[in-house]
Amino acid sequence: MPITVVQHLPDACRPTWAEIHLGHLIHNFRAIRERVGEGVQICAVVKAEAYGHGAVVVARCLESAGADWFGVATVEEGAALREAGIARPILCFGVAPGQADLVLEYGLTPVVFEPALLEQLEARARAAQTVLAVHVEVDTGMGRVGVPVRELADVLRALGRFSHVRLDGLMTHLAAADDPARAEFTREQIARFRQALQMAEALGFHPRYRHLANSAGVRAYPEAWGNMVRPGGLLYGLWSGPRASTHPEIVLETPAGRRALQPVLSLHTRIVFLKEVDAGTPLGYGSAFVTSRPSRIATLPIGYHDGYRRALSNCGRVLVRGRFAPVVGRVSMDWTLVDVTDIPEARVGDEVILIGRADGRQITAEELAEWCGTISYEITCSISARVPRVIVPAE
Numbered sequence: 001m002p003i004t005v006v007q008h009l010p011d012a013c014r015p016t017w018a019e020i021h022l023g024h025l026i027h028n029f030r031a032i033r034e035r036v037g038e039g040v041q042i043c044a045v046v047k048a049e050a051y052g053h054g055a056v057v058v059a060r061c062l063e064s065a066g067a068d069w070f071g072v073a074t075v076e077e078g079a080a081l082r083e084a085g086i087a088r089p090i091l092c093f094g095v096a097p098g099q100a101d102l103v104l105e106y107g108l109t110p111v112v113f114e115p116a117l118l119e120q121l122e123a124r125a126r127a128a129q130t131v132l133a134v135h136v137e138v139d140t141g142m143g144r145v146g147v148p149v150r151e152l153a154d155v156l157r158a159l160g161r162f163s164h165v166r167l168d169g170l171m172t173h174l175a176a177a178d179d180p181a182r183a184e185f186t187r188e189q190i191a192r193f194r195q196a197l198q199m200a201e202a203l204g205f206h207p208r209y210r211h212l213a214n215s216a217g218v219r220a221y222p223e224a225w226g227n228m229v230r231p232g233g234l235l236y237g238l239w240s241g242p243r244a245s246t247h248p249e250i251v252l253e254t255p256a257g258r259r260a261l262q263p264v265l266s267l268h269t270r271i272v273f274l275k276e277v278d279a280g281t282p283l284g285y286g287s288a289f290v291t292s293r294p295s296r297i298a299t300l301p302i303g304y305h306d307g308y309r310r311a312l313s314n315c316g317r318v319l320v321r322g323r324f325a326p327v328v329g330r331v332s333m334d335w336t337l338v339d340v341t342d343i344p345e346a347r348v349g350d351e352v353i354l355i356g357r358a359d360g361r362q363i364t365a366e367e368l369a370e371w372c373g374t375i376s377y378e379i380t381c382s383i384s385a386r387v388p389r390v391i392v393p394a395e
């Protein structure tokens, strides 16, 4: 089910929504632009519905802000952007066998690491009487996809025999650039990529684009920028690295100064039910919480089907009237309970912030991630289609 994106939350709607702050998105994009400079192209990664923010709305906004390329995980994602009128080049990280026709039909630029796919693309491009630009991914240490460096020469020689596919880019993906403790590994990856590039040049290839850097590479490894970078998380004000929650500010160093990135997504609901209970009252599935004092318990219409993870049971917290209220009992599929005993002004209808800030207090996706044993990317990606995304335009 696609994500619902609206300009305003309808009146007669379940009061659980995410806000997508386009001003913050543009701010983050500009900070990345300032960091890498004008000479490096930016491939804005909008795969997975732009990490749960809504791929079309994000891509439209970034296209106007000056993104050079868009990066998607699948041909289907690329096709959806084209259907929505996105005109910039789209780099598709994962083309499945049998999708060569769609690649041509939608004008996508495929990332290739499988000789069989190259053959299919060559055949389809020949039939369409066109020359298709492709980027070849080299595996320098990620160990996921990519041509192993020692097989690169063979793949390139095969490519050189084709007349309807052209090597336009050489790329690799960094595995651990967000972890300062693994800096040596990252530098080895960068060195292996340089070798791969030299190998390609020795074989007579001069790929126009040379790119390695994800968000972590943008932030920490200028030597990995090549002439294009592929940030995802940073655009959304998210960070994937270890102990992200202890550094609530995600900062980019730019020639013009330090730029703190701004979270693009906030998550909201409202109190729909409020009750006073005695000490000793069991709450929710498994009675996993029992009150130890007379308590006021608020019920929120959000649960794990919305992406408010069950791991937050008895450990998350939310903001009510600018104050923290703990999650009590198990998060269920559609409902979550919070203890508002210490917020006596709380009323039915009050807005509740699950990710975001109010009155100087903040809950980040990184904090939620830490409570759940994951990274912030998974938190925003998991916010389901049941939660409408409300667009907050840039001022």
Ligand SMILES: *Cc1c(COP(=O)(O)O)cnc(C)c1O
Pocket: 045, 047, 071, 093, 173, 213, 214, 215, 216, 230, 231, 232, 233, 234, 240
């Ligand atoms: C997801 C992805 C990125 C973006 O990663 P971030 O950590 O979000 O910046 C870049 N390149 C490839 C190939 C990816 O799969």
